[in-house]
Structure formats: C-alpha cells, structure tokens
Amino acid sequence: MKNLLSPAFLNGSTRLLLIDGKWVPALSGKVFTTCNPANGVALAEVSDGGAEDINIAVAAARRAFESGPWHSMKPFDRQQCLLRLADLIDANFDELALLDTLDMGAPVASIAGKRRRAVALLRYYAGLATALHGQTIDNSQPGNIFSHTVKEPVGVVGAINAWNGPLGMAIWKTAPALAAGCTIVLKPAEQAPLSPLRFGELCLEAGIPPGVVNVVPGGAAAGAALAAHPDVDKVAFTGSTEVGRKIIQASAGNIKRVSLELGGKSPNIVFADADMDLAVPGAAMAVFANTGQVCSAGSRLFVQRSVHDEFVARLGAFAKSLRVGDPTFEDTQLGPLVSQAQLDRVETYLKLGADQGAKLVAGGHRLKSGGLDGGYFVEPTVFAGVRDEMAIATDEIFGPVISVMPFDTVDEAISRGNATSYGLGSGVWTRDLNNAYKVSRGLRAGSVWINCYQAMDAAVPFGGYKTSGYGRESGIEHMEEFLHTKAVWTRVS
Structure with missing residues (x-):
C-alpha cells in the first residue's frame, strides 16, 4: 500500500x-x-x-x-x-x-x-x-x-x-x-x-x-x-x-x-552454537538496513566453519526474500541508494568481488525492471568465499553487500576482526557466555552487539576507535x- x-x-x-x-x-x-x-x-x-x-x-x-x-x-x-x-x-x-x-x-x-x-x-x-x-x-x-x-x-x-x-x-x-x-x-x-x-x-x-x-x-x-x-x-x-x-x-x-x-568495516562473528533463527536475519539486516548505507554495518561476516555452508545458504535465501522497491510503499524493506554516484561506487565493488574470485550467493546486480529503472536500486548481495585481502572485505562500500568468511577458533575471529583500520561497530552471535565475553573484550571497536546488532539508545554512548x-x-x-x-x-x- x-x-x-x-x-x-x-x-x-x-x-x-x-x-x-x-x-x-x-x-x-x-x-x-x-x-x-x-x-x-x-x-x-x-x-x-x-x-x-x-x-x-x-x-x-x-x-x-x-x-x-x-x-x-x-x-x-x-x-x-x-x-x-x-x-x-x-x-x-x-x-x-x-x-x-x-x-x-x-x-x-x-x-x-x-x-x-x-x-x-x-x-x-x-x-x-x-x-x-x-x-x-x-x-x-x-x-x-x-x-x-x-x-x-x-x-x-x-x-x-x-x-x-x-x-x-x-x-x-x-x-x-x-x-x-x-x-x-x-x-x-x-x-x-x-x-x-x-x-x-x-x-x-x-x-x-x-x-x-x-x-x-x-x-x-x-x-x-x-x-x-x-x-x-x-x-x-x-x-x-x-x-x-x-x-x-x-x-x-x-x-x-x-x-x-x-567510517567503518565492522566484523560480525557467528559461532556454531548461535541461534540460527536469530542470527541469520540479524546478520543480514546488520548490513541491508538503510540499503547498507550505515557506517557501523556488519559487512565483514565471519561464520564458524562447521556451520558456514548452512549459514550462507540461509543468508542467501533471506537476502532473496527481501522486498526492494519504492520506499514510499509500506511493505518495502530496501529502498534505493542515495545517488547515481553511490550506485556507481557499489556497482564497482560488485564487479571487484566477482573479478577477485568471490562467490556470488545472492544479488549482485542493479535492479531496473518493475518500474525501478529511474532509480538507484541494487539487489541485497551476499558474497561467500571471500578472502580477507579482497577489496569487498577491506573497503567501506556503503551499500547492501555482505562478505562472508569462515573461521575456526575464538582467537582467530578476534584477530581477523581487528585486522582493519576501522573500529566503529562489531557483533557476536553465540549462546556461550565465555565466547561472548572474550570476543567483546578482544574486539577494538566502540560498540559490541551480542546476539543483536545496531541497537541504539539515547543514554548509551556510540563512537569509534582508530580511523x-x-x-x-x-x-x-x-x-x-x-x-x-x-x-x-x-x-x-
């Protein structure tokens, strides 16, 4: 409507x-x-x-x-x-x-x-x-x-x-x-x-x-x-x-x-024991909200190897289910990017992701059909098989693009999560209190969200580390x- x-x-x-x-x-x-x-x-x-x-x-x-x-x-x-x-x-x-x-x-x-x-x-x-x-x-x-x-x-x-x-x-x-x-x-x-x-x-x-x-x-x-x-x-x-x-x-x-x-290029870390029904949409909307135009978006998604393939499949299905379209419609979930310049930037990174060998799981293209040809619409996009050094994993894209990377241990997740010049937001999804505590203390970021993402309140400070x-x-x-x-x-x- x-x-x-x-x-x-x-x-x-x-x-x-x-x-x-x-x-x-x-x-x-x-x-x-x-x-x-x-x-x-x-x-x-x-x-x-x-x-x-x-x-x-x-x-x-x-x-x-x-x-x-x-x-x-x-x-x-x-x-x-x-x-x-x-x-x-x-x-x-x-x-x-x-x-x-x-x-x-x-x-x-x-x-x-x-x-x-x-x-x-x-x-x-x-x-x-x-x-x-x-x-x-x-x-x-x-x-x-x-x-x-x-x-x-x-x-x-x-x-x-x-x-x-x-x-x-x-x-x-x-x-x-x-x-x-x-x-x-x-x-x-x-x-x-x-x-x-x-x-x-x-x-x-x-x-x-x-x-x-x-x-x-x-x-x-x-x-x-x-x-x-x-x-x-x-x-x-x-x-x-x-x-x-x-x-x-x-x-x-x-x-x-x-x-x-x-800016930010925030790590979002999913452990094998995470509640999948909570973590899949949570990790998706940690990036896709506001069409990815959020400085603290959890766009570097680290998923523990034992559940990586299942999580990627569910994440891709979720991305494909999202309604992209006219933002004045009440059922629209993703609107357009703000400008032609921003669309050009996002499309450049979509091409870079494919050229550098990442596997496209969902999205990856501009939307021009269904009355959207005059706007700056792009599909919510999930890349798997991403390496830490790829441009889509290092650069702030400011668009609806998730880079998924497997990890094995808690220490590895913390180390790779911190391997960025940014330090604005971060997330961790787990039922294990020890893992949650260790990761929250280990990540060099101004905000750590545990089993949620992008929660904000007037009384709770928000800001960054590093650049x-x-x-x-x-x-x-x-x-x-x-x-x-x-x-x-x-x-x-």
Missing part, C-alpha cells in the same frame, strides 16, 4: 537558508536541486550556501551565544525549549519521515520506527540540561584555599552531517549542544537537506531564540568554511574518514575541539563534548 501523504514543506518554493531566525537566500544566488533517488524526479530547489553564508551564520550564532537571550537563559528554560521541540517532532514525525524517504530513499516504514529514538534523544538531553554540575575538590594547598569546578558551554558549534540519516543526525548533534548552552550552525548534506531544514523551522516554533540554531545546506565549500572558521569553537562531524582527516587539519587554526564519527573517529555521541559522554571544565580557586580567611 502506498503512502500518499504529500509533505506541505514541498510547496514548490525554493527552500532557503535559516540564519539568525530568518529564511534567506544564499548570497551567491545559487541553488541546487535535490531529487528523489527512487525515480530521479526533482523534489525541490534549495539555496546553495557558501563560505559567505557560513560567515553570517557563525556571526549570528556568536551573538546568540554571547549577548542574546540564550546567553542568560537558565537550564530550566533551555530544558523547556527542548521538551517543546520534542513534542513538535513527535507531532510532525510522519511528515519528517516522509521527507527523509523522498530525499534519501530510506523506506518509510523503517524511518517511522525511528520516531521513538528521535523524541527520546531530545527528552534525554532536556533532562541533562538541568543536571550539569561541577565538583568541590579538597585540594592540598597550604592555607584556606577552596577549589571547585564549573561546567561551561564551549560556545559556537559547527555540525556537519552525512546524508544517510538526515533528521536523526540533525537531532543527534543539536540536542546535547543546546542542552549544554551552546549555539549551532548545522550544515546538512546537499544530498538530503529537506528534513534538517524542516527541523530548523520546528526549532523556531519551539521558542528557541533566533541565531541559536542555524541551518545552511551546501556543498563541500560550505563544510570546509565551517570546519576552518576561526569563530567556531567546536566541530561535530559525521562522514567519511577521508573528510574527517580534512576536518582535523582545518581545526588547527584556532585549535577548535573536534568530535568525529567516521572510525573519536568522541562519543549519546549518553552523558556526549554532553561532555560540548562543555568546558573550569577550575575556580578561592582563598578564604
């Missing part, structure tokens, strides 16, 4: 930049077109922000931070803004979900299931807004010198997001920054800017003062300007490791703080990313 809801946000007008509480065109006058990846049809024209627009947005955020009403707002009042925003997100979630579906291709059914997470993030950080505190410290200085610490917001935050979760990432970056008392300039990806712009509207409706949340869509030039801006105190970035390195270099000018959630980045999102640790700790010493007589 097709979802026929038409978002009011798509009213035919050019979507403008949100700067200092006003909707304004890019100074250059340039626009870009964002298209539906399911059919290539244009959705909207969007103002194309550049370095000059970033400068104006950062100045607005600086004023709001230092002298606007946000500067003097008490934690309780910031909390109320976030709670009102949470209510508005909840009330408007169907529209926001459909914008993400139309703009980047995620099935509407899967995005609708993320309502709870979106609202929970805002309410969780609203709670923390009134829970910030320092410490009193009994120091060892002679005389009567009292010492304590206070937590203070870092200042202006530049948030640069990827395209694979537009609304979720906008909330994920914004909520803790606002709870901490910061202001923010959000640069959504040009491939999927619509829901972040609608989110900006709702921020104003929630009573968040002008200049506190600014939304400037644009290309790489806008992101580079934000990362290097001397009046930005912190950059929070989600994207590729390659761009993450550039963010670090750009931050050197004013030694701004940086948190990075980057998957540093810093954490979600949890109390995320709040610390937006706070300075100041030590205060007072001599008393």
